[in-house]
């Protein structure tokens with residue numbers, strides 16, 4: 001016999017003056033291969049059309065369905081109800097601006113952080129649209145591709161103690177993005193240029209290294225390696241600055 005699942009879902013609409021933050025209970029019969037994405041859609045279709053949550057791809061690609069699932073940030077479309085107990089509590093991701101219920105605005109946060117970290121190739125070369133594409137060493141291309149797999153879901157930011165305490169902290173996603181450009185041979189920035197951006201408490205030196213970010217990343221990005229890589233690079237750059245080398 002299938003289980004009856006009890007959902008405790010955070011409800012609040014900041015646009016509605018009458019609305020106050022509260023938890024609302026819904027009960028739903030579990031079906032085969034049910035994901036939280038399917039469950040939330042059924043609740044919205046059958047029980048409450050006002051329930052707000054985000055989704056787009058249903059395949060762990062768009063990164064829009066991040067939420068706190070029984071205390072742990074994760075993707076709703078990637079979470080099967082059979083892996084959860086019969087009582088499921090869903091909250092919106094903290095750190096990001098709440099749109100309503102389980103929906104948050106991750107886009108503004110990522111845009112601000114990518115602007116702050118200057119997330120684009122810096123080069124003095126003049127672009128020639130008629131030139132052949134430059135070849136890149138396969139090892140570099142694979143390493144860059146690995147870090148490009150981030151879907152900007154925000155789970156690592158919501159799980160991060162420093163990001164919860166300090167709203168300017170770049171978090172693992174933005175630092176991962178910096179590492180991506182640091183290893184890109186087309187980017188002509190020096191390590192000192194990167195130090196100006198992340199060599200402070202809002203960047204790599206604010207990271208406490210407890211790695212909740214890597215624990216919750218649904219794409220299994222090697223965040224621990226990247227944070228260690230940046231810490232070593234920026235630590236050495238810091239010493240060079242002190243000794244003016």
Ligand code: SF4
Nearest residue numbers: 160207208210211213
């Ligand atoms: S290791 Fe650093 S970035 Fe990752 S969760 Fe901890 S403080 Fe945040």
Ligand code: SF4
Nearest residue numbers: 150151153154156217
């Ligand atoms: S690093 Fe992982 S958890 Fe963080 S935003 Fe990217 S995909 Fe999501």
Ligand code: FES
Nearest residue numbers: 058060063065077
């Ligand atoms: S709906 Fe796109 S990642 Fe879940």
